[in-house]
Amino acid sequence: xxxxxxxxxxxxxxxxxxxxxxxxxxxxxxxxxxxxxxxxxxxxxxxxxxxxxxxxxxxxxxxxxxxxxxxxxxxxxxxxxxxxxxxxxxxxxxxxxxxxxxxxxxxxxxxxxxxxxxxxxxxxxxxxxxxxxxxxxxxxxxxxxxxxxxxxxxxxxxxxxxxxxxxxxxxxxxxxxxxxxxxxxxxxxxxxxxxxxxxxxxxxxxxxxxxxxxxxxxxxxxxxxxxxxxxxxxxxxxxxxxxxxxxxxxxxxxxxxxxxxxxxxxxxxxxxxxxxxxxxxxxxxxxxxxxxxxxxxxxxxxxxx
Amino acid sequence: xxxxxxxxxxxxxxxxxxxxxxxxxxxxxxxxxxxxxxxxxxxxxxxxxxxxxxxxxxxxxxxxxxxxxxxxxxxxxxxxxxxxxxxxxxxxxxxxxxxxxxxxxxxxxxxxxxxxxxxxxxxxxxxxxxxxxxxxxxxxxxxxxxxxxxxxxxxxxxxxxxxxxxxxxxxxxxxxxxxxxxxxxxxxxxxxxxxxxxxxxxxxxxxxxxxxxxxxxxxxxxxxxxxxxxxxxxxxxxxxxxxxxxxxxxxxxxxxxxxxxxxxxxxxxxxxxxxxxxxxxxxxxxxxxxxxxxxxxxxxxxxxxxxxxxxxxxxxxxxxxxxxxxxxxxxxxxxxxxxxxxxxxxxxxxxxxxxxxxxxxxx
Numbered sequence: 001x002x003x004x005x006x007x008x009x010x011x012x013x014x015x016x017x018x019x020x021x022x023x024x025x026x027x028x029x030x031x032x033x034x035x036x037x038x039x040x041x042x043x044x045x046x047x048x049x050x051x052x053x054x055x056x057x058x059x060x061x062x063x064x065x066x067x068x069x070x071x072x073x074x075x076x077x078x079x080x081x082x083x084x085x086x087x088x089x090x091x092x093x094x095x096x097x098x099x100x101x102x103x104x105x106x107x108x109x110x111x112x113x114x115x116x117x118x119x120x121x122x123x124x125x126x127x128x129x130x131x132x133x134x135x136x137x138x139x140x141x142x143x144x145x146x147x148x149x150x151x152x153x154x155x156x157x158x159x160x161x162x163x164x165x166x167x168x169x170x171x172x173x174x175x176x177x178x179x180x181x182x183x184x185x186x187x188x189x190x191x192x193x194x195x196x197x198x199x200x201x202x203x204x205x206x207x208x209x210x211x212x213x214x215x216x217x218x219x220x221x222x223x224x225x226x227x228x229x230x231x232x233x234x235x236x237x238x239x240x241x242x243x244x245x246x247x248x249x250x251x252x253x254x255x256x257x258x259x260x261x262x263x264x265x266x267x268x269x270x271x272x273x274x275x276x277x278x279x280x281x282x283x284x285x286x287x288x289x290x291x292x293x294x295x296x297x298x299x300x301x302x303x304x305x
Numbered sequence: 306x307x308x309x310x311x312x313x314x315x316x317x318x319x320x321x322x323x324x325x326x327x328x329x330x331x332x333x334x335x336x337x338x339x340x341x342x343x344x345x346x347x348x349x350x351x352x353x354x355x356x357x358x359x360x361x362x363x364x365x366x367x368x369x370x371x372x373x374x375x376x377x378x379x380x381x382x383x384x385x386x387x388x389x390x391x392x393x394x395x396x397x398x399x400x401x402x403x404x405x406x407x408x409x410x411x412x413x414x415x416x417x418x419x420x421x422x423x424x425x426x427x428x429x430x431x432x433x434x435x436x437x438x439x440x441x442x443x444x445x446x447x448x449x450x451x452x453x454x455x456x457x458x459x460x461x462x463x464x465x466x467x468x469x470x471x472x473x474x475x476x477x478x479x480x481x482x483x484x485x486x487x488x489x490x491x492x493x494x495x496x497x498x499x500x501x502x503x504x505x506x507x508x509x510x511x512x513x514x515x516x517x518x519x520x521x522x523x524x525x526x527x528x529x530x531x532x533x534x535x536x537x538x539x540x541x542x543x544x545x546x547x548x549x550x551x552x553x554x555x556x557x558x559x560x561x562x563x564x565x566x567x568x569x570x571x572x573x574x575x576x577x578x579x580x581x582x583x584x585x586x587x588x589x590x591x592x593x594x595x596x597x598x599x600x601x602x603x604x605x606x607x608x609x610x611x612x613x614x615x616x617x618x619x620x621x622x623x624x625x626x627x628x629x630x631x632x633x634x635x636x637x638x639x640x641x642x643x644x645x646x647x648x649x650x651x652x653x654x655x656x657x658x659x660x661x662x663x664x665x666x667x668x
Contacts, residue, residue: 055416058428060457070454143438151427
């Protein structure tokens, strides 16, 4: 038998002209010469059954909150390496816009709109634009595989990254709001509202950014969409709404950052209508929940192809 | 009759080569009652659809990235996937790790159906991919700790395992450095460390030692061996590196165009071409084709520039050496080597050298 086998081996290597499509058989001995129990099919099924019997325990699953915390912490630490210059850029951009607009607007409602718009612009820059770029690149380079082969809930990855990017915006937004209030002589009394505005507008914009980044078929497109989103937040948020054409005002109503701007702008007034502020913030929260849900779905979709 | 095609790799019990009947029976007995197959792949097929050409880019035809692959990986072994670029190694691994759904076929790892429940893969195996973008801006320490946390460890255990693994791999001194700032080999080692935090019974490593120096390589294989000895950890290794494959692998499946064209121990594979030796000839400028013996050799040589590579029987090799070292050919000869076959020769002998692909080693 071994002679037959070795002859078969020799034949296979001699015949170099063999077509590539021809079935290759790894075992060189016909199955029928292998005795009883060793028959290929027989032992295979034994093994499969044995394998099915011996189902191994699964490793632990990472639970949502600890995993979210771990992702958040890791993302936050990236700021130290990569993000600080960009945070400065975001802040300077907003402060610069306010300085420019000082010559154009003459206090009152318009000044409030400019300060509120510039403050929320920082959130749009970081949470929407930078997060869209980050997820776009991560997806294109195969970096999502790392998370996808860990037993971590998709929501933990998306929410952790979104929360970290929203956190990056805190210093810039604070600085912009304070500088703007001083510049336009607005009261600092109700700036505490930022405690609600930053996370809620942050959730809405970061969710949008994450969804754009994960859904864009190419990373350049993710960058483009992020930039466009930020430009929209800039034009529609900072420019006082009364001067805009009706169509643009509709577009403004569609942008989630608008509601953050409105909420913040109202609190600069002498007697803010807290009901409306609350409503605006509720819209932010609603958009945040929806966009983060979409982003989580997009992550799932991007992770397993 | 696609079902009839076998493109597979089964344990020794089903492969009867030159080993002889007695040892085959022994193998069958062991495997039959052990049921020790950790990862069983059956008829795994994945086809990438054809891409239609655009104005400036030509289209690509439909590609069958894995084609009826069948593999059995046993507990505690280091099983290798060897093949040139584009052979389907990474596609296969992505299907085993639940990252990609096959068109057809089954994957069973430790009794779990990965095709039906891809999310379970993350709970039984650790995967080291080729990309580190998710970790690049983290420090080595935080990358390892975070990965441990995401593998379901609590904070204290994750920190303890992180410290142990970094110490084991000699990375403690680099713990505070971001991965981005490390050299290629060090970064790879740090990524390998993240794969070890949070013990898993099955490790899937896609070219783990790329760019590593010998010290780092030894750290990797030392760590793998310890886990094999202590926990019977199974390793699936994707590699380009034939020399590494020969030294570390227990068994190896050779992939070509999405199909398993051979599967055995490295020594077993080499036995298949044991009757042959490899003769390398390097000419000073060009081959002296006016010498009839040299002209006769040309048909059997794989040429690359001044270099000819030939697989010959020992007698033929002796005659060829005599021909080129004596007479007119010797003046044109720069260097020659005679060597016993390597896994690369096996690959070439199996018909893996399809057109442009000359061998396994990445250029």
